[in-house]
Amino acid sequence: MGCTISTKYRKKNEENFISNVNEIKIDPGLFVNENKKKFQDVYRVAQSLGTGAYGEVKTCFQRETGQKRAVKILKKDLMRSEIEKSYLLKEISILKSLDHPNIIRTFEFFEDLKRMYLVMEYCSGGELFTEILKRQSFSEGDAAKIFFQILSAVSYLHSNGVIHGNLSPENILLEEKRGSLSIKIVDFGSAILTSEKNTKLPKDGKAYYLAPEVYDGIYHDKSDMWSCGIILYILLCGHPPFDGENDEQIISLVKRSRVQMEGRIWERVSSSAKELIEKLICGPSSRLTAQNALKHVWFDSKLQSAIEKHHIVEAMQNLKEFHAPNKLKDAIITFVTSQYTSLKETKELREVFLSLDKDGDGRISKGELLEAFRNTIGEMEEIEVQRIMGEVDSDNSGFIDYTEFLKANIDTKKLLSDQNLKLAFSLFDTDGSGKISADEIKKVFQCDQPSDENVWKEIIKSLDVNGDGEIDLEEFKALVKLNINSM
Known part of the structure; x- marks a missing residue:
């Protein structure tokens, strides 16, 4: 394995020199x-x-x-x-x-x-498009639940400098066949970075969903927001606002028409929902950002949280008691959490995470964490919240990301089964020798960042029980299971 993809597009700080173990950043993308x-x-x-x-x-x-x-x-x-x-x-x-x-x-x-x-x-629920065809239209409550998730993901993308470029119901999957309306955005084949905005893109998207400026070869984050507006319109009435016999007709309507919300079906839709649509399907300068759309008054009345308070209290207690393991163990736990946890293990925790993420940007800030503690466990000093952030925030981003939240809450004993540890060992044992060397650890962690060679030797030395300069499977298992109850 190792970092074989060109790092041209990575936003992480590749130029930072790694001079000690604490400067190694652990995130799911490493794996x-x-x-x-x-x-x-x-x-x-x-x-x-x-x-x-x-x-x-x-x-x-x-x-x-x-x-x-x-x-x-x-x-x-x-x-x-x-x-x-x-x-x-x-x-x-x-x-x-x-x-x-x-x-x-x-x-x-x-x-x-x-x-x-x-x-x-794998998402068993299939495309949101198929569900729209089946239902014809969604209630405002269900539409709000789906659309808030879409906006949260888009806000997260934009805050990380990514423009999706092809948002549509066909590129949104339902996680489960029935019950939950949890969604996943897919297909990043047209995605660009904000540093590349105003460049011509391959027009892979369907004409129904693309903003008018895209047809002039211009794309930016507000173009994604037009697509979001079209999706919300379709969720509420079952068909797109601009339709025609072919792409040419649709594009003509997109460029010169205002969105219409008339007819019997729109009589049942609230004025706040219509206002949100109008603030998304409009000129780029007037279009809401994803962050501002998440604050729209429509969500206040239509979005209901189903998460029980005791689940939030339990998660907050886990965060409070979490202690960051050493870097290798942290990498192993991150790998297993991001690659081998099941929907059953994460479903409830995902809802807790989203409930703590008050501004909907897909991560938990220090302020949001402080507010959550005060609303559940009780008053807490800012310095204690800062300590907790330091323990949980393994990539040093200043926020608690989704996988970091899961790591602090999932049952570690169950997570670190012998089968999962064997898979994790194989990740580091890149040459299949049955032992992990300092160079192999470097390959996984470094990702083209310059570093002091002693950093990787130090990791091996601290874990190498038999003193042969490498870590075998038994040493690896012993390392991970050491003090497992304190995590």
Whole structure:
């Protein structure tokens, strides 16, 4: 494994020199890399979920664990240029840097002579588009629940300098078939960074959802917000605001028409919902940002939290008692949490996380954490909250990200099973020798950052029980299970 993708698109601070162990930043993106094994040796492919311009998406099962995942299989001969191939590498690189409960999780990728394989989490509920066709329209309560999640993910993307570029109900998946309306945004093939805004993009999106300025070769974060407005319109009435017999007619309407909300179905829709739509489907200068849209009054009356207070109290207590492990153990726990936790393990915690994230930006700030403690456990000094942030915030971002929150709350004993530890050991044992060297630890952690070689030797030395300069599987297991009850 290791960091084989070009780091051109990573937003993390690659230029920072690592001079000591404490400067190593741990995040889930460290572990989303190319697997040099044959895809067919690691996964068993099952049924098709859909097709695209370059290939198809299928379900697959990891042979070692039986875990069900999804894989995007792309045929190289359908990619007519190196630029088209670079779009996939860019998509992977962007996905590596994202950690949000409403954005699809990516696990690893493979490449052979004919194909590239991008392995992601599987969502059994299918496309939001299909659910819209089935229901015709959503109640305002259900629409608000779905749309708030979309805005939260988009706000997170924009705050991290990413523009999705192709938001539509076809690119939003429902996590489960029935019951929950939890969603995941997928397909970052058209995504760009804000530093690249106002550049021409391949127009992969459907005409229904693209902002008028996109057809002039201009794209920015407000263009995503137009798409969000179109999605909300469709959720509430079942059809797009601008329709025609072909793309040319649709584009003409998009460029010159105002959104209309008339007819019997719109008589039942609240004025605040209509106002929100009008503030999204409008000129770029007047369009709301995702952050401002999350504060709209419509959500105050339509969005109801179903999370029970005792679950929040329990999570806050776990955060208070959490102590950061050493860097290698932290990396192992991050790897297992981000790649091998089940929906059953994370479903309730995700709802708690979202309830604590008051501004909906997909991360918990110091202020939000302080407010949550005061509303649940009681008064707490800011210095104590700062200490907790320091323990939980393993990538030193100044916020508690989603995976960091999960790490502090999931049952560590269950998480660190022998099977999961074996998988984690294989991650570091890149040459398959049965032992982990300082150089292999460096490959996983460093990701092209310059560093002091003694940093990696220090990690090995502190864990190498038999003194052979490497860590074997038994030493690895002993390290992870040491003081497990105190975590």
